[in-house]
Amino acid sequence: MKRTGVALAFLVALLGLGSAVKAQTAELLQQLEAARTPTEALPLLERLGRALSEGELFGEEVRIARLTVRFWQDPAAPPEVVERLQHIYGMIAPALAVMDPPLAETLLVRVPLTWVASDDAIRRKQGLAVLLLSWELFFGYEQQEILLQALPSVLAQAATWPEEAFEAILSFLADRVTLSSEAHLPDSLPEAFVERLRRHQGNYAWRLPDILALDTTETGTDRLIAWAQSPPPLPPSLAAYRQRWREAFLAKLDGRRLTLEQKRRVVALLSDPGLRDAVFRLVRTWRHRGEPLPPPPPESLPLLEEWAVLEHCEEAVRLLAAAGPEGLTRLFRVAMGDLRDRDAPIREPRPCEWDRWSALFAHADVIADRIGAAYREGPTPRLLRLLARAGRWEVVLEALASPDVALRREAAFLLALAVAPEEDALARTGDAGQGQVLVASWQKRPELHPRAREALRQALRDEDPNVQREALRALLFLGDETAWPVLLAALRVENENQFQTFLSGFRPALTDSLARALAEVARGDPSEAVRRRAVVLLGRAEPGPWQAAVEPVLRGLLRDPDQEVRRAAAEYFAAVPAREVATTAALLEATRDAHMYVRHAAAIALGLARGWTPELVNRLEVRLREGDPDANVVRALEDAYPHALRRAPGAVDRLLAIVLERKGPARWRKALAEGPQADAAVAWGLLERLEARPLKDWAPVPPGFGPGLLQRMVEFFVRAEEDPPPLGIIGHLVPREMLDPFLVRRALEDPEASPGHRLWLIQQALEIPEDLQEDVWRLLMRALRAGEGGPMTLALLGRWGFDGLRRLVEELWREPETLRHVARHLRQQEELGKLQMAAGNVGGPRLPKPTAEDLPWVEATMARLAPGARDPRLEPLVDLLGLWDLGNDSALRKAAFRYRIPQLLLRHLADPYECRAVAEVVGSLFGRGVTPRCR
16 A cells, blocks of 8 residues: 555656646747847757757647747847757757648748858858758758759859858758759759859869759750860869769760750760760660660761771661661671671671671661662672561562572571561571561562462472471461472481481471371381481471371370381470370380380370379389389489379379378479479369368478577478478469468368467468458457467468558457557567568568558547547557658658647657657657657
């Protein structure tokens, strides 16, 4: 009883002290209001500054500013009064900027700007000091933009200031304004100020490019270019760096959008060797941004032609291409020099050869006559391609009958590419975009299409296999049956090397009829080489419906008398997955072939086969036990086994034995965890078996975080990398649309598992089905009430975002102690996550943060708490709702003041107990760098 009395007396004393302090600050403000002169107010301002520094007068910022603004605006105020007010305003400015923006603008922008423009050197210096302070305090606020808008008029006056004052304004510009990447003046720099800058020889001469760059108008850009052309004189101490200084002006053009005329003026500076690198850097930037390049001055063309094979050749080439016919003619002359030694035994390509070719290709139509004349003098494949790009396809058709085999090959390739624009053919141009341009060029000449088909038919009889192959590919693409005999005849060439050359890059488009014809050749031709080639050709063809039609025939070839035919058939199925069960059985039997290459290809094909039954899985297990002399075959068979289990519904128990009982090598589980999903029937079978298993068998919770568990956690993840855990494998095998509902329902319906285990299992679902979300919420709330579930409660709450916190608060509003307990539990889990991140691990979940849309509800909720009532909900609400974070975002801070959240928190400062709950949040919102002083 005695202790209780003492405690009550102490509390009354505290409350009395708080009231006394509040009365003293109120008296101070009254005295300040009564002060008549700045000198009379000075001691009061000193006391006011101390009170603010000690955490007093939160919420009184606007009143303080209104009481003191008359002294701030008084032109006769002593410097010490101005300094004291500057200190006070520095503390209250962040809150004042959102509570009363016009008043903040008056105090910290308008008034100091008038000082800066005055003739009083001391006041001008003070004004600059305040502007420096304002620039830092108002970063991101509208006041900073107002300051920028007012600067041009100040700078116009600064042109006539003494050197010391002029240096001061340059200091403000160079050391503050230019450091902000977003800062720029809304208008051009005044001409008088620019002229003063040209004459400036002081400490900030080297920063003139930065200051000049604040003017982002077209006039500012023109000035940067002009100063790079003819820079102002540098101080003697910097004269040795004149060239670097000129480059600095050009560097400031980097992020700007220049007109073509301005770019032309920049390019004209190439005549100055010292600026060449800087100009080329700008050209490279324009090119990478996709901006048009300017036509360079005619006098720079010889220089660019010289540089087209030297350093910066990429930029020189692009500028020549932008110069029109004359520049392209010069570029063509350089490119012809590349062609002269193209066939030399040892050739050292000159820099940017591909760039020169690409530029000429892109603009071939501009100098098509010049290219045509060069082609007539000395036809080459490169020139032929340029003519095709320019639309001169008649020349390409004529070249298809040329005695020069190189020209015929290029003509056949170009026509086949244009007629049958397949992806592989486009890539063979070296640039798929160039291939597409050729196709577009051909499509503009429909009158030549019939003639081209006839020319391609003639090319089928060409003695060169490359020409023949391209013509054949195009005609097969068109569905021209006249090409069939040539394709079948290609299988019978005597020279194997000739056939391999024919196959190079050849992926024919087959109809069902043609594919069957090739399959019949593969089955019935008396020549082993022809049969093998037919299979190889089917394997190289474009995929299509024909594959199902030829599978039975190719399956039979796995038992062909010739081992090379058997190998080709096995390799076909190693590339084209077998669909039928009979094919899988034949491949399994082929793994016992006498030829090791046949066995190996067949074993690889089993890893793709789609037709599996439990009986075939049994046979595969037998085959695995038999082993093989070739280690590659053994490895391929072992890889095929997990694939087979994905495809065979009747083998689910075997699959579970590997996944849950860890039977077989770890690489099987790794293959299951990294490979494709299981068939739907297998996935359903897996889930049915798991339904009867306890969670600990297939979904154990990983070790948590803590000093004693750190080593175990590291070991768990290392082991999981090499031998994945069951749930990780199941997550790869079962489609998410099946697995997620299963996991959530299992967690909800398994009362034997701990709350933490159940919540962890739900968290493994990527999506919580809508019809189960309410049940999950009830489970989460039970865990939170009981203080169970660990970090999973916070992670799962994050699924609902801030809406989840709102619902949590509303549901527990009538249970203050439970709300406090839940808030403490959630905050502890967040702190554990931060500790985990500090230890070098992935950070844990965080409490959802409010957005501007949530602030009306936050305001309404905080308004429900009566100040001085010591409501136990105050502390958990401040903790849960993320109010401290509102002060770290300028937009949210302004919104918080608009919704009276800071004012609602200020009501609780009078009570020592409640003050401790809200002090840090109030300090953050008011941005004073100090928290309220709690009595």
